[in-house]
Amino acid sequence: MIPEATIARLPIYHRVLSELVESGVSVVSSEQLAAAAGVTSAKLRRDLSSLGSYGTRGVGYEVDYLSYQVALELGISRDWPLVVIGLGNLGRALVHYGPRGFRVAAVFDADPAKIGQSVQDGLEVLGLDQLPEVVRGLTSAIGVIATPASAAQEVCDLLVNSGVRSILNFAPALLAVPTDVEVRKVDLASELQILAFHEQQRRETA
Amino acid sequence: MIPEATIARLPIYHRVLSELVESGVSVVSSEQLAAAAGVTSAKLRRDLSSLGSYGTRGVGYEVDYLSYQVALELGISRDWPLVVIGLGNLGRALVHYGPRGFRVAAVFDADPAKIGQSVQDGLEVLGLDQLPEVVRGLTSAIGVIATPASAAQEVCDLLVNSGVRSILNFAPALLAVPTDVEVRKVDLASELQILAFHEQQRRETA
DNA sequence: TTGTGTGAATCGATTCACAGCC
DNA sequence: GGCTGTGAATCGATTCACACAA
Numbered sequence: 430m431i432p433e434a435t436i437a438r439l440p441i442y443h444r445v446l447s448e449l450v451e452s453g454v455s456v457v458s459s460e461q462l463a464a465a466a467g468v469t470s471a472k473l474r475r476d477l478s479s480l481g482s483y484g485t486r487g488v489g490y491e492v493d494y495l496s497y498q499v500a501l502e503l504g505i506s507r508d509w510p511l512v513v514i515g516l517g518n519l520g521r522a523l524v525h526y527g528p529r530g531f532r533v534a535a536v537f538d539a540d541p542a543k544i545g546q547s548v549q550d551g552l553e554v555l556g557l558d559q560l561p562e563v564v565r566g567l568t569s570a571i572g573v574i575a576t577p578a579s580a581a582q583e584v585c586d587l588l589v590n591s592g593v594r595s596i597l598n599f600a601p602a603l604l605a606v607p608t609d610v611e612v613r614k615v616d617l618a619s620e621l622q623i624l625a626f627h628e629q630q631r632r633e634t635a
Numbered sequence: 636m637i638p639e640a641t642i643a644r645l646p647i648y649h650r651v652l653s654e655l656v657e658s659g660v661s662v663v664s665s666e667q668l669a670a671a672a673g674v675t676s677a678k679l680r681r682d683l684s685s686l687g688s689y690g691t692r693g694v695g696y697e698v699d700y701l702s703y704q705v706a707l708e709l710g711i712s713r714d715w716p717l718v719v720i721g722l723g724n725l726g727r728a729l730v731h732y733g734p735r736g737f738r739v740a741a742v743f744d745a746d747p748a749k750i751g752q753s754v755q756d757g758l759e760v761l762g763l764d765q766l767p768e769v770v771r772g773l774t775s776a777i778g779v780i781a782t783p784a785s786a787a788q789e790v791c792d793l794l795v796n797s798g799v800r801s802i803l804n805f806a807p808a809l810l811a812v813p814t815d816v817e818v819r820k821v822d823l824a825s826e827l828q829i830l831a832f833h834e835q836q837r838r839e840t841a
Numbered sequence: 842t843t844g845t846g847t848g849a850a851t852c853g854a855t856t857c858a859c860a861g862c863c
Numbered sequence: 864g865g866c867t868g869t870g871a872a873t874c875g876a877t878t879c880a881c882a883c884a885a
Binding site: 466505531569609617620 | 709831
Binding site: 432433434435469471472475485486487488 | 853854855856857858861862863
């Protein structure tokens with residue numbers, strides 16, 4: 430079993446390893462990799478060793494091989510379908526951004542004025558009433574909620590009832606879901622407030 | 636000293652408390668507040684007690700008072716100036732969103748075509764060359780990097796050299812900063828990959 | 842009687858430090 | 864000789880369970 434804290438760092442390791450592959454580096458030490466990822470070498474070794482024994486003592490890690498193993502573990506050797514709901518600026522950013530390992534399969538919005546508009550790649554904005562049908566046609570889709578907070582729970586229920594078990598939520602609202610559904614939250618306001626807290630601390634002690 | 640894990644939850648408590656204030660609730664128990672915030676009541680009580688003794692045994696917490704104390708602790712009783720760099724969809728989302736407790740003071744972009752355009756509130760897009768001067772005119776500004784990864788470090792250096800000590804980074808890149816500068820990272824690709832990992836686990840055990 | 846505040850126990854993650862292998 | 868992999872120690876966060884105040 431891989432610790433949750435380790436899983437949260439695998440994407441960073443994967444990105445750094447991809448950059449190393451790109452630049453033609455073939456072997457890397459835990460010290461170097463850790464520096465590039467912004468963690469300590471002890472943490473990095475502990476993390477990687479929980480995936481398996483992929484290094485060589487006295488030498489380091491073979492970049493290609495390690496990169497592949499991390500990708501395999503993360504499940505990004507295949508492509509995952511994304512379903513984006515809410516085509517405000519945030520939703521649009523995601524659709525255009527399209528991270529590697531993911532493919533925007535469908536885009537939905539409640540606004541009739543937006544329905545039918547085409548976004549990148551010949552993708553057309555669909556109405557929420559079409560969501561269940563479209564999602565049921567996908568396997569292991571990941572839902573992305575980029576709606577206002579007031580609509581988030583309703584959209585979430587729609588996703589869950591259509592079989593989605595992984596949700597990324599940008600709306601500042603707590604979503605109620607069954608235990609077998611995973612929700613990750615990205616909350617800009619929270620991040621800013623945490624920064625503000627520390628900024629204030631600095632100011633008080635200054 | 637307030638534990639870091641507690642600080643990260645204060646914004647959620649504050650949001651829930653604001654909603655309760657809004658709906659006219661005057662007293663709330665740790666059980667109710669915890670349910671609304673999506674944490675256990677033990678955790679919530681431990682968190683709040685590290686701020687001070689703001690509850691009444693046998694009764695609960697006075698909503699107005701607690702909300703004010705949390706806001707005070709977070710430092711959002713005043714307004715913090717944001718400086719946004721990069722006016723892609725993500726940057727635009729932030730400018731339009733404008734969370735409570737923050738005010739977008741200036742927007743920058745490297746693209747000459749965007750410079751001079753006006754975004755909301757009579758705010759005009761400025762060139763990066765103007766950043767130091769503008770930022771130095773602000774106190775305790777928070778920098779928001781919404782540029783491509785390739786420009787992130789350069790922009791970061793510019794911010795740091797202009798006196799910014801709190802940065803929210805949306806670019807998928809590790810930023811090198813002095814120890815007295817705090818960087819928080821929001822990484823969409825990482826979040827999706829973590830979801831994909833668990834989705835894959837479910838599929839394998841199914 | 843009710844629900845907060847908190848010692849004590851537990852759990853998980855990080856760090857240390859070195860045995861083991863190339 | 865050098866670097867990985869990992870027991871053992873440490874640290875921080877969570878949970879338990881109850882004394883205490885209203």
